[in-house]
Amino acid sequence: MADFEKLGATVVGISTDDIATLTDFQAKMQAPQRFVSDKDGTVTKSYGADLAGAAKRVTFVIGQDGKILYSYYDWSPLTNVNKVYAWLQAHPQNASPSVSLHS
Structure with missing residues (x-):
């Protein structure tokens, strides 16, 4: 994630998992980024990222104005990271965008 920070980006993982599951995942994966629980799917649906x-x-790369600048969809999280x-x-x-990784 340090490479993203050098580009001025903030990475946030958003998932429909609950907070306890995300906390366990973050610890197991030693993931440095922040995670947000979207348990009710509100954010996921608003971005058209709902899957049953x-x-x-x-x-998604989201500009400071809140507009989506770029999006990429692939089942492989690594491919998503590399493409973005x-x-x-x-x-x-597009300095200082937010990068939202849905999982």
Whole structure:
């Protein structure tokens, strides 16, 4: 995540899992990013990332104005991370975006 921070991006994982599950996942994976529980699916649905009550593995780059600048959907979290990182490198004018990783 330090590489994303160097590009001015903040990474937040959003999941329909509950807080306890996300806390356990974060500890097991030693994941440095913040996680947010969207247990009722409100955020997931508002971004069109709902998948039968769960969240699609889709990544959004959200500008400071709240608009989606880029999105990428792949079942592989690593592919999502790599694609979004490459996009951020190619678009340095979009400094300080938020990157939302749905899982």
